[in-house]
Amino acid sequence: MAVTQTLRMAFINEANRNVTISLDNPKDDLTAAQVQAAMDLIIARNIFTSSGGDLVSKLNARIIDTTTTELFGS
Numbered sequence: 001m002a003v004t005q006t007l008r009m010a011f012i013n014e015a016n017r018n019v020t021i022s023l024d025n026p027k028d029d030l031t032a033a034q035v036q037a038a039m040d041l042i043i044a045r046n047i048f049t050s051s052g053g054d055l056v057s058k059l060n061a062r063i064i065d066t067t068t069t070e071l072f073g074s
Helices: 032-044
Strands: 002-013 018-024 053-068
Touching (some): 032 053
Antiparallel strands (some): 002 053
8 A cells, every 4th residue: 555645726717716836845844834835926926827817826735645555456
């Protein structure tokens, strides 16, 4: 059984649609303040854009734990 984590940050773009950025294996000691600061920086520096335009606000951030159980094969 393997457990993996993904940091999923959701933003709103200029078209008022959700845009998600996912990062695998976030630091174990990552804090909400650090994630919010990173999201603010992404918006302020216009690092990413989407088909609906620039990212304009934060929606949420989550750490997703996924457990994978191999049933057969490799």
